[in-house]
Amino acid sequence: xxxxxxxxxxxxxxxxxxxxxxxxxxxxxxxxxxxxxxxxxxxxxxxxxxxxxxxxxxxxxxxxxxxxxxxxxxxxxxxxxxxxxxxxxxxxxxxxxxxxxxxxxxxxxxxxxxxxxxxxxxxxxxxxxxxxxxxxxxxxxxxxxxxxxxxxxxxxxxxxxxxxxxxxxxxxxxxxxxxxxxxxxxxxxxxxxxxxxxxxxxxxxxxxxxxxxxxxxxxxxxxxxxxxxxxxxxxxxxxxxxxxxxxxxxxxxxxxxxxxxxxxxxxxxxxxxxxxxxxxxxxxxxxxxxxxxxxxxxxxxxxxxxxxxxxxxxxxxxxxxxxxxxxxxxxxxxxxxxxxxxxxxxxxxxxxxxxxxxxxxxxxxxxxxxxxxxxxxxxxxxxxxxxxxxxxxxxxxxxxxxxxxxxxxxxxxxxxxxxxxxxxxxxxxxxxxxxxxxxxxxxxxxxxxxxxxxxxxxxxxxxxxxxxxxxxxxxxxxxxxxxxxxxxxxxxxxxxxxxxxxxxxxxxxxxxxxxxxxxxxxxxxxxxxx
Amino acid sequence: xxxxxxxxxxxxxxxxxxxxxxxxxxxxxxxxxxxxxxxxxxxxxxxxxxxxxxxxxxxxxxxxxxxxxxxxxxxxxxxxxxxxxxxxxxxxxxxxxxxxxxxxxxxxxxxxxxxxxxxxxxxxxxxxxxxxxxxxxxxxxxxxxxxxxxxxxxxxxxxxxxxxxxxxxxxxxxxxxxxxxxxxxxxxxxxxxxxxxxxxxxxxxxxxxxxxxxxxxxxxxxxxxxxxxxxxxxxxxxxxxxxxxxxxxxxxxxxxxxxxxxxxxxxxxxxxxxxxxxxxxxxxxxxxxxxxxxxxxxxxxxxxxxxxxxxxxxxxxx
Numbered sequence: 001x002x003x004x005x006x007x008x009x010x011x012x013x014x015x016x017x018x019x020x021x022x023x024x025x026x027x028x029x030x031x032x033x034x035x036x037x038x039x040x041x042x043x044x045x046x047x048x049x050x051x052x053x054x055x056x057x058x059x060x061x062x063x064x065x066x067x068x069x070x071x072x073x074x075x076x077x078x079x080x081x082x083x084x085x086x087x088x089x090x091x092x093x094x095x096x097x098x099x100x101x102x103x104x105x106x107x108x109x110x111x112x113x114x115x116x117x118x119x120x121x122x123x124x125x126x127x128x129x130x131x132x133x134x135x136x137x138x139x140x141x142x143x144x145x146x147x148x149x150x151x152x153x154x155x156x157x158x159x160x161x162x163x164x165x166x167x168x169x170x171x172x173x174x175x176x177x178x179x180x181x182x183x184x185x186x187x188x189x190x191x192x193x194x195x196x197x198x199x200x201x202x203x204x205x206x207x208x209x210x211x212x213x214x215x216x217x218x219x220x221x222x223x224x225x226x227x228x229x230x231x232x233x234x235x236x237x238x239x240x241x242x243x244x245x246x247x248x249x250x251x252x253x254x255x256x257x258x259x260x261x262x263x264x265x266x267x268x269x270x271x272x273x274x275x276x277x278x279x280x281x282x283x284x285x286x287x288x289x290x291x292x293x294x295x296x297x298x299x300x301x302x303x304x305x306x307x308x309x310x311x312x313x314x315x316x317x318x319x320x321x322x323x324x325x326x327x328x329x330x331x332x333x334x335x336x337x338x339x340x341x342x343x344x345x346x347x348x349x350x351x352x353x354x355x356x357x358x359x360x361x362x363x364x365x366x367x368x369x370x371x372x373x374x375x376x377x378x379x380x381x382x383x384x385x386x387x388x389x390x391x392x393x394x395x396x397x398x399x400x401x402x403x404x405x406x407x408x409x410x411x412x413x414x415x416x417x418x419x420x421x422x423x424x425x426x427x428x429x430x431x432x433x434x435x436x437x438x439x440x441x442x443x444x445x446x447x448x449x450x451x452x453x454x455x456x457x458x459x460x461x462x463x464x465x466x467x468x469x470x471x472x473x474x475x476x477x478x479x480x481x482x483x484x485x486x487x488x489x490x491x492x493x494x495x496x497x498x499x500x501x502x503x504x505x506x507x508x509x510x511x512x513x514x515x516x517x518x519x520x521x522x523x524x525x526x527x528x529x530x
Numbered sequence: 531x532x533x534x535x536x537x538x539x540x541x542x543x544x545x546x547x548x549x550x551x552x553x554x555x556x557x558x559x560x561x562x563x564x565x566x567x568x569x570x571x572x573x574x575x576x577x578x579x580x581x582x583x584x585x586x587x588x589x590x591x592x593x594x595x596x597x598x599x600x601x602x603x604x605x606x607x608x609x610x611x612x613x614x615x616x617x618x619x620x621x622x623x624x625x626x627x628x629x630x631x632x633x634x635x636x637x638x639x640x641x642x643x644x645x646x647x648x649x650x651x652x653x654x655x656x657x658x659x660x661x662x663x664x665x666x667x668x669x670x671x672x673x674x675x676x677x678x679x680x681x682x683x684x685x686x687x688x689x690x691x692x693x694x695x696x697x698x699x700x701x702x703x704x705x706x707x708x709x710x711x712x713x714x715x716x717x718x719x720x721x722x723x724x725x726x727x728x729x730x731x732x733x734x735x736x737x738x739x740x741x742x743x744x745x746x747x748x749x750x751x752x753x754x755x756x757x758x759x760x761x762x763x764x765x766x767x768x769x770x771x772x773x774x775x776x777x778x779x780x781x782x783x784x785x786x787x788x789x790x791x792x793x794x795x796x797x798x799x800x801x802x803x804x805x806x807x808x809x810x811x812x813x814x815x816x817x818x819x820x821x822x823x824x825x826x827x828x829x830x831x832x833x834x835x836x837x838x839x840x841x842x843x844x845x846x847x848x
Contacts, residue, residue: 035699039806041568041616041617041618041810042617042618048568049568049569049572050572051572128584128588130581130584130585131581132569132576132578132581133576134576134578134581135576135578136576187618188618188619202627202700202798203617203619203623203624203627203798204627204628204798204802204803204806205627205700205701205798206700227700229699229700229796230798231699231796232793232796232802232806233793233794233796235683235794236699236793236794236795236796239686239687239690239696240696240699240796242690242696243689243690243694243695243696244694245696245698245699246699407571407809408562408566408567408571408809408810408811409560409561409562410562411562411566411570411571412561412562412566413561415570427572438576447579448576
């Protein structure tokens with residue numbers, strides 16, 4: 001009797017222990033449905049910049065490398081078409097060994113010739129062909145394909161960011177023969193080697209993909225297919241998830257949407273959250289007085305009580321973390337205790353404001369000085385952040401008028417320098433210092449520096465960190481860059497890091513949030529429980 | 531009559547030309563262009579002036595304005611509206627896709643509006659100052675005061691909360707699956723049709739009240755003619771003319787003006803296309819859409835005028 005009950009207990013324990021394992025065993029089948037708030041203008045990843053291309057089109061393609069689909073920081077390189085890679089001693093030659101037996105959807109073999117042709121199109125586009133990411137590969141001297149299974153990138157200088165730049169989800173590998181005949185072919189056609197094959201795109205409506213039965217990663221994808229539905233209105237996207245007509249929206253919802261979905265659907269909704277690799281910054285026009293004076297700029301950053309702001313704004317807007325030049329929690333980010341030493345990041349708001357008032361007085365800026373803050377006509381999160389900053393600046397005696405400019409017209413205004421202080425923003429496909437800090441280089445090196453300043457010291461620090469392959473040394477240089485940019489010169493002000501909130505159907509498994517809404521959209525690891 | 535029709539048709543040409551000049555210039559006065567919308571709005575770190583110049587050249591935006599205008603006009607003369615600057619697809623293809631949905635929605639909303647407006651308007655006029663009249667007036671004033679998109683949001687929320695159901699998100703043509711098609715379009719048609727019917731009801735009521743006070747109606751009543759016959763044969767024909775004008779213009783508006791309602795119900799219609807074309811600064815597509823809607827308005831007006839003569843034989847055009 002004792003023996004029998006012991007055996008029963010053991011069986012019950014074994015069954016209980018095996019439950020989580022069974023629950024995590026991917027299930028084959030089903031169609032993943034997701035709304036996409038934007039539609040791709042063309043299908044060419046080398047040419048476009050919108051996530052509206054990545055979400056519905058990335059599942060049709062492979063890239064040379066990808067980020068580890070389980071890495072929440074979205075920064076770890078992971079094999080994709082390249083099985084392995086080596087870096088030469090001098091850091092100038094990267095050799096990639098390609099996976100054998102990979103086929104395009106038309107049945108032809110994918111070889112190093114295709115990788116070379118794709119990267120040549122990105123880095124050295126032929127006349128008349130646009131490549132939006134060409135500037136990221138300025139260090140690349142040439143791409144070689146010595147044999148069908150090997151690709152070699154030769155750089156002019158060693159680079160700390162080169163490997164990360166190959167993680168770009170936009171760098172689809174196209175077929176060399178097609179590119180040779182017509183480099184524009186991929187703008188209007190889709191033919192890759194990805195886990196899903198293209199079925200249809202009804203403009204303004206949806207993109208349909210079905211499982212690639214010959215996918216090189218055997219057993220994947222788990223889904224039978226996917227349906228990406230273009231849906232501009234966020235209320236409609238939330239209703240789609242709430243009405244269980246859609247499983248997930250990969251860009252992000254607001255805190256209020258998250259709370260509404262959670263209270264309506266309870267356990268049927270799983271929420272994943274992460275700091276988001278997008279940030280609103282304040283561009284201060286150095287060509288306008290009194291903003292050419294760094295004391296005034298520093299007063300503007302000191303006025304912002306980021307710690308209280310974070311707590312309040314994160315309840316109503318898609319912002320949360322206090323950040324420097326890197327997304328908090330990622331490898332090169334400054335730890336909070338160190339960041340809080342920078343002017344404007346102090347935890348004592350009264351001390352900051354007193355210092356700000358003192359600096360304004362020294363700079364000869366009178367109490368009640370007024371200026372115009374130009375904001376972009378997009379409600380979330382531009383509007384709440386704009387209102388918050390105006391209130392913060394009022395507390396140091398500045399009188400700020402907000403002028404909201406229609407979203408598409410906005411960049412024409414800031415590029416011309418027709419502003420005193422303006423909202424600016426940046427979104428990256430991956431958290432990487434070279435990409436995230438390029439924005440702040442002198443205006444003669446980067447036209448996207450709307451502060452219109454020239455700072456050779458900052459440029460030098462950028463170049464130094466870019467060449468540095470030792471991670472710890474690179475971190476130190478990045479700290480110096482950050483201190484100069486945000487405190488010493490206060491060229492730009494950081495507001496709060498965006499916060500990505502993905503409430504999705506609990507049926508969706510195998511998808512991990514990252515700070516970038518451009519990553520993890522190949523859908524090969526995603527599966528549905530029912 | 532034939533002369534009148536020809537005159538009206540010819541008069542459309544300068545009107546459309548005026549619209550063309552106006553929209554062409556207005557679009558270029560607004561800051562930003564399609565290249566900026568494509569390459570600057572995503573917040574990417576690397577911006578290349580060379581790339582932007584290349585794209586502008588490809589789209590012909592580096593040409594002088596008069597050249598851009600004449601080549602657009604020459605295209606229209608050949609019924610070639612060109613390519614969308616945003617997608618590179620033929621504009622006729624972009625519009626054709628959305629036209630079926632918008633037209634069906636406009637027809638459904640019009641039918642709902644007319645089925646409600648005409649009988650309710652007559653009833654309110656006949657039963658003036660009774661509870662029936664008050665009820666109809668409350669119904670129509672509420673319709674005027676309620677934006678269609680807001681009613682649409684309420685409908686969706688009610689369906690979600692009460693029935694745990696929302697309409698399909700992808701358009702299915704009527705001939706492919708009528709049930710699926712109606713399940714998607716009946717709700718926006720009701721939301722839009724209600725507001726539309728409110729305008730018609732009020733117009734119908736006031737026009738009918740005016741006609742019912744006419745001498746010939748009093749004479750008809752005095753000689754003991756049956757009320758339904760008086761209304762149908764004598765009053766309605768005279769009262770319907772202003773209603774017809776208002777409802778026709780509303781119908782023309784529905785074709786491209788349901789922007790927010792289309793967003794709420796995620797309908798892939800002309801209204802959404804309009805908004806996207808403007809926000810992308812897609813000049814060619816916006817111009818084509820404006821021309822389409824302007825032509826539609828002109829033709830609706832034209833047919834209404836012709837219908838006037840058919841309904842009221844006293845009206846003769848020369």
